[in-house]
Amino acid sequence: MSVPNRQNLYRKYRPQRFSELSGQEHISRTIQAAVASDRISHAYMFSGPRGTGKTSAARLLAKILNCQNLEKDASGLPDCCRVCDNCRRIEEMNFMDIIEIDAASNNGVEDIRQMREKVKYRPAEGRYKIYIIDEVHMLSGSAFNAFLKTLEEPPPNVIFVLATTDPQKVPATIISRCQCFDFHSVSRRTIQARLEEIVKLESADGIFPVFETEALAMIAECAQGGFRDGLSLLDQIASSISEQPVKLDHVLKLTRRLSYTTLKEITGAVFAHDLGTLVKLLHELYSLGYEPLTIGRDLLEYLRRCMILKIDGEANQLLDLPAEQATEIKAQVADLQVRYLIGSVSRVERALLNIRSSFQARVLLESELIRLGLGDEIFASEAVEKRIEQLEQKVAALRKIAARPVAAAPAREPAVPAPPLPARPALSSVPSRNFAPPPPPHMPDNVVPMTVRQTDPVADFRSAVARRSNVCQALLVNARVKKPEGGTLTIVIEQAFAAGKLKEAKNMSLLLEAAKDVFGAVETVKIHVPGATSDNVPPPQADHREQIARLDEQARQKLLQKPSIADAIDIFGGEIVDLEE
Numbered sequence: 001m002s003v004p005n006r007q008n009l010y011r012k013y014r015p016q017r018f019s020e021l022s023g024q025e026h027i028s029r030t031i032q033a034a035v036a037s038d039r040i041s042h043a044y045m046f047s048g049p050r051g052t053g054k055t056s057a058a059r060l061l062a063k064i065l066n067c068q069n070l071e072k073d074a075s076g077l078p079d080c081c082r083v084c085d086n087c088r089r090i091e092e093m094n095f096m097d098i099i100e101i102d103a104a105s106n107n108g109v110e111d112i113r114q115m116r117e118k119v120k121y122r123p124a125e126g127r128y129k130i131y132i133i134d135e136v137h138m139l140s141g142s143a144f145n146a147f148l149k150t151l152e153e154p155p156p157n158v159i160f161v162l163a164t165t166d167p168q169k170v171p172a173t174i175i176s177r178c179q180c181f182d183f184h185s186v187s188r189r190t191i192q193a194r195l196e197e198i199v200k201l202e203s204a205d206g207i208f209p210v211f212e213t214e215a216l217a218m219i220a221e222c223a224q225g226g227f228r229d230g231l232s233l234l235d236q237i238a239s240s241i242s243e244q245p246v247k248l249d250h251v252l253k254l255t256r257r258l259s260y261t262t263l264k265e266i267t268g269a270v271f272a273h274d275l276g277t278l279v280k281l282l283h284e285l286y287s288l289g290y291e292p293l294t295i296g297r298d299l300l301e302y303l304r305r306c307m308i309l310k311i312d313g314e315a316n317q318l319l320d321l322p323a324e325q326a327t328e329i330k331a332q333v334a335d336l337q338v339r340y341l342i343g344s345v346s347r348v349e350r351a352l353l354n355i356r357s358s359f360q361a362r363v364l365l366e367s368e369l370i371r372l373g374l375g376d377e378i379f380a381s382e383a384v385e386k387r388i389e390q391l392e393q394k395v396a397a398l399r400k401i402a403a404r405p406v407a408a409a410p411a412r413e414p415a416v417p418a419p420p421l422p423a424r425p426a427l428s429s430v431p432s433r434n435f436a437p438p439p440p441p442h443m444p445d446n447v448v449p450m451t452v453r454q455t456d457p458v459a460d461f462r463s464a465v466a467r468r469s470n471v472c473q474a475l476l477v478n479a480r481v482k483k484p485e486g487g488t489l490t491i492v493i494e495q496a497f498a499a500g501k502l503k504e505a506k507n508m509s510l511l512l513e514a515a516k517d518v519f520g521a522v523e524t525v526k527i528h529v530p531g532a533t534s535d536n537v538p539p540p541q542a543d544h545r546e547q548i549a550r551l552d553e554q555a556r557q558k559l560l561q562k563p564s565i566a567d568a569i570d571i572f573g574g575e576i577v578d579l580e581e
C-alpha cells in the first residue's frame with residue numbers, strides 16, 4: 001500500500017508548543033519561566049544528539065517570543081497560542097523574522113559578514129528577530145571571530161540560537177556568551193509512545209497502515225534516541241509496505257536488524273556450547289541476506305546488555321530495555337562469569353573491526369563465535385598465550401638493551417670514541433626456557449652530532465669511566481677531577497678508602513685509559529687526598545675492607561635498580577656474582 005503525497009511525518013508532528021517538546025522538559029520549563037519573568041538571553045546554544053528537537057525548540061522559542069496572545073499551559077507557564085497571526089505564520093514557515101542558516105554549507109567569514117549586515121535592521125513583523133545557526137561547530141575560525149563581535153555587542157531585539165551536535169568544537173569565547181542547553185537522547189519508551197499516538201491518528205483515514213506494537217518497539221529502538229530518525233523510519237516503512245498490520249518481521253527486513261529473539265537464540269547457543277545450532281543459525285541469517293557486519297553489530301549490543309545486567313541486575317532502566325527482556329537476559333547469564341562476558345564483548349568488538357577489512361568476513365565472524373562457544377577455557381588458554389607474548393616482548397627489549405652498554409649514557413659526546421668494553425654484570429644464569437642467547441654486545445655506530453655542542457671534558461671523563469666500570473664511577477662520585485696539566489690528570493678525593501681502591505693497579509690503568517680517551521695527551525693519573533702526608537696512600541688494608549665491601553654492595557644495588565638487569569634476573573633467574581670490570 002503506498003501513501004502518495006503525504007506530508008512528511010516529522011514536519012507534520014513537529015512540536016508546536018513547548019508542552020509538546022517531549023523528552024526535553026528540563027529545557028521547555030526553563031525557557032517558559034524565562035519568558036514569564038522577561039529574562040530572555042540574547043544568545044542560546046542548543047547542543048545534543050541529532051534529531052532530539054534542537055531546531056524545533058529554536059522555532060518554538062521564536063514563536064513564544066513573538067506570540068501576540070500567550071496562553072498558560074497546565075503548569076501555569078506561558079506557551080504559544082497557535083492562533084495569532086505570528087504563531088500561524090511561523091507554523092506555515094512564512095515568518096520573515098526567523099532566519100535559518102546552515103553553518104555546514106555557509107561556514108565562511110563572508111557568510112557571517114553578510115549576516116552582520118542584516119542583523120542591524122529591526123524585526124519586520126514581530127518583536128524579535130531570531131537567527132537559528134544550525135551545525136554552528138562547522139563555522140571556520142575566522143567566521144567564529146567575526147561572529148564573536150556580533151555576540152559581544154548584540155543588536156536589540158535580535159536573538160541567536162546556535163544548534164550543534166558537537167559543542168566541543170565551538171570556541172569557549174562563543175560558548176561563554178550563550179545560555180547553554182543540553183538536549184538529551186529520548187528514551188525508547190518515549191519514542192515508542194509517540195509513534196503509537198501518531199500511528200493511531202494517521203491510520204484513522206484507513207490509508208496509513210496499522211503497526212503491531214513489536215514493530216513500533218523495533219522502530220523506536222532503531223531511532224537511537226532521536227525522534228526525527230524514528231519518524232523518518234515510520235514514514236519510510238509506511239510508504240513501502242503493501243500489507244497490514246505491519247509486523248516486526250517487516251521492520252527487521254527493511255532495517256536489516258536482528259530481532260531480540262534471534263539474538264537470544266544465537267547467544268543461547270554460544271553460552272550452551274551448542275556449536276552445531278550456532279553454525280546453523282548463522283547460516284540461516286546469511287541465507288536471508290544478513291551481512292556479517294550487521295549480525296556482529298547487533299550481537300555486540302546484545303552481549304553488552306548481558307554484561308551490564310550481569311554486573312547490575314537493576315540496570316534495565318539505564319539500558320532502556322523492556323522489563324521482560326531484562327528479566328530473560330538476567331536468567332540467561334545467571335550461570336556465566338562476568339569475566340567471560342567482558343571477554344566476549346571485547347572479542348566481538350575486535351572481530352567487527354577486522355570484518356570491515358576482511359575478504360572472509362563470514363569465516364571471521366563464524367570462527368570468533370565458535371571460539372566464544374568453546375567457553376571459559378578459551379580465555380584461560382589465551383591468558384597463557386598472552387603471558388608468553390609479553391615475555392617474548394620483554395626478551396626482545398632486553399636484547400636491544402644488551403646491544404648497547406649498560407652504564408649510563410655519556411652526558412656529552414666523548415672527544416674520542418671509547419673502545420667497546422663489556423660492562424654488563426656477569427650473571428649466574430639459570431635459563432628456565434630455551435631462549436636464544438642475546439647477541440654479543442657491541443657499541444652503536446658513532447653518531448654525528450647534529451649541532452655543535454659546548455663540551456664539558458670533566459663530565460666526559462666521568463662518563464668514559466662509567467662506561468668501563470660502575471665501581472670506579474661510584475668511587476668518583478665525591479671526587480673533584482682537575483683538568484690535566486703537563487700530562488698529569490689529578491683527581492682530588494677526600495675519602496682515603498675510596499682513594500685507596502682507585503689506586504689499585506687495574507683501576508689506575510682504567511682511569512688512565514679513560515683520561516686518554518677524553519683529554520688526549522695524558523701520561524699519568526694522580527690521586528690526591530687532601531691532608532694526607534703523601535699522595536702515595538697505601539692500598540686498603542684490613543680496616544678498610546669493610547668500607548670497601550659496603551661500597552661494592554652499593555654499586556651492586558645500583559646495578560640491580562636498573563630495570564634491564566632486574567628484568568634479566570627476573571626472567572632468566574640468577575644473581576650478580578661479581579662486578580665484571
Ligand SMILES: [Zn+2]
Binds near residue numbers: 067068070084087
Ligand atoms: Zn500566538
